[in-house]
Amino acid sequence: xxxxxxxxxxxxxxxxxxxxxxxxxxxxxxxxxxxxxxxxxxxxxxxxxxxxxxxxxxxxxxxxxxxxxxxxxxxxxxxxxxxxxxxxxxxxxxxxxxxxxxxxxxxxxxxxxxxxxxxxxxxxxxxxxxxxxxxxxxxxxxxxxxxxxxxxxxxxxxxxxxxxxxxxxxxxxxxxxxxxxxxxxxxxxxxxxxxxxxxxxxxxxxxxxxxxxxxxxxxxxxxxxxxxxxxxxxxxxxxxxxxxxxxxxxxxxxxxxxxxxxxxxxxxxxxxxxxxxxxxxxxxxxxxxxxxxxxxxxxxxxxxxxxxxxxxxxxxxxxxxxxxxxxxxxxxxxxxxxxxxxxxxx
Numbered sequence: 376x377x378x379x380x381x382x383x384x385x386x387x388x389x390x391x392x393x394x395x396x397x398x399x400x401x402x403x404x405x406x407x408x409x410x411x412x413x414x415x416x417x418x419x420x421x422x423x424x425x426x427x428x429x430x431x432x433x434x435x436x437x438x439x440x441x442x443x444x445x446x447x448x449x450x451x452x453x454x455x456x457x458x459x460x461x462x463x464x465x466x467x468x469x470x471x472x473x474x475x476x477x478x479x480x481x482x483x484x485x486x487x488x489x490x491x492x493x494x495x496x497x498x499x500x501x502x503x504x505x506x507x508x509x510x511x512x513x514x515x516x517x518x519x520x521x522x523x524x525x526x527x528x529x530x531x532x533x534x535x536x537x538x539x540x541x542x543x544x545x546x547x548x549x550x551x552x553x554x555x556x557x558x559x560x561x562x563x564x565x566x567x568x569x570x571x572x573x574x575x576x577x578x579x580x581x582x583x584x585x586x587x588x589x590x591x592x593x594x595x596x597x598x599x600x601x602x603x604x605x606x607x608x609x610x611x612x613x614x615x616x617x618x619x620x621x622x623x624x625x626x627x628x629x630x631x632x633x634x635x636x637x638x639x640x641x642x643x644x645x646x647x648x649x650x651x652x653x654x655x656x657x658x659x660x661x662x663x664x665x666x667x668x669x670x671x672x673x674x675x676x677x678x679x680x681x682x683x684x685x686x687x688x689x690x691x692x693x694x695x696x697x698x699x700x701x702x703x704x705x706x707x708x709x710x711x712x713x714x715x716x717x718x719x720x721x
Contacts, residue, residue: 376418376698381458382578382605382678384551386499388421388458390673391698392607394684395422399429399440401631401686404447410691411448417695420454423581423607423682424493425462425504426485427470431634438470442492450494458499460579460607461489462555465505476507479539486548501540501549502581505556507532511590512556512583514640514721521560533565537574544575555581559594566602577604584608584679586617586653586668586710587646587720591677600677608672611681614638617668619654622647631686645720652713660706666697671710674702 376389393414398407411422427433428441442461449457463485466476475481489498505512508529511519540552552575554562562580569576580599584591584606591599591606599606612618615631616638624647626632636642657664672681685691 378418378420379678382603383576384578386458386550386578387456388680389419390680391419391669391695392421392423392460392680392682393419394609394682395424395441395445396428396430396684397686398424398444399437400431401429401629401634404444406688407444408448408451409688410685411445412452413688413691414695415452415454417698419695420456421458421460421680423460423609425464425502426489427462427464427468427504431631433468433470435469435472438464439488439492442489446492446494459493459495460500460502460553460581461493461498462502462504462581465503465556466507466509468504477503477536479535482536482539482543486543490548497547498549500551500553500578501543502553502555502579503536503557506554506561510556510558510561516590530564530568533568534572534574537565537569537572540575551575551578553577553579553581557582559598562595562598562602562604579605579607581607581609581682583610584672585611585613586671586714587613587641587649589714589718596675596677603678605678605680606675607682608679609682611669611672611683612665613668614641616641616646616650617653618665619650622650622654641721643721645717649713649717649720652717653710656706656709656713659709660703662700662702662706663693663697665693666700667702667706669694669697670700670702671707674707 378387381388424441424445427438464471467474508524543549554577565577582591620627632638654664657667669681672679683694
């Protein structure tokens with residue numbers, strides 16, 4: 376597994392980041408630990424989790440269980456070069472009592488809880504799962520209304536969060552602050568405030584990105600490329616759509632769609648036509664569609680790392696088998712043509 380230095384840091388991470396959001400619901404602890412062993416043996420040293428996990432469904436009573444499962448593996452395996460990223464839950468989530476927003480007090484309590492569950496002394500990358508003010512992610516673009524936001528309140532909030540992060544870094548509890556489900560304006564403002572106030576610079580951005588979800592490609596890609604903010608791309612297989620297992624609008628037993636029928640708003644009138652197109656491109660160029668979709672993420676103009684996730688050991692083995700696959704230029708050109716013909720399918 377190839378390694379790289381992550382953004383403006385000294386963290387050396389694998390190109391693949393292992394996502395863990397199903398650990399505790401669709402993946403039991405024993406299988407989760409086998410997955411972590413397999414990923415480690417393949418050279419993956421980068422894990423992503425969150426205090427609200429596991430998902431599908433997200434529940435207050437299960438929040439934190441994924442971190443605890445990962446923590447018990449860390450205590451047992453003691454991997455030397457492991458880099459762990461986790462997140463504080465954003466406003467309005469069922470995983471937090473009363474859907475409380477992110478505040479300095481909430482961050483302090485959440486960091487302490489994550490440290491205990493993960494059984495680590497310091498969290499390498501601490502991410503804000505989504506901003507308090509909301510954003511256009513999670514299929515909310517159709518009703519996105521930034522005119523309702525109060526700029527002065529947002530900036531004041533960002534400043535107090537950066538100051539809190541600074542204190543936590545000094546105390547040795549986190550190494551870097553990072554963002555998730557943010558916008559180009561949000562990223563630019565976080566960076567401006569950090570520079571102006573001498574506060575921590577955000578390290579990474581974690582937004583959804585795949586062949587089917589290309590919101591990142593414009594303003595966000597420009598901001599991240601020029602500011603050297605790597606994208607940690609979640610759902611690079613579009614919640615399984617790009618594997619082809621849902622082609623023809625089917626729902627396999629025990630699949631994610633069996634629990635979330637619309638796959639979080641990704642099932643639309645055009646999505647299966649687009650999926651068929653990408654499957655055809657993979658077939659034409661002798662590529663496994665899963666490997667093509669994951670490796671394509673690594674070819675993007677802004678530095679982008681895929682977060683891979685699996686509910687079973689077999690699925691993870693299949694994902695890892697594609698680590699050295701190269702997507703030829705002809706396939707990338709065909710992908711570009713299909714995206715122009717069928718953009719924004721969900």
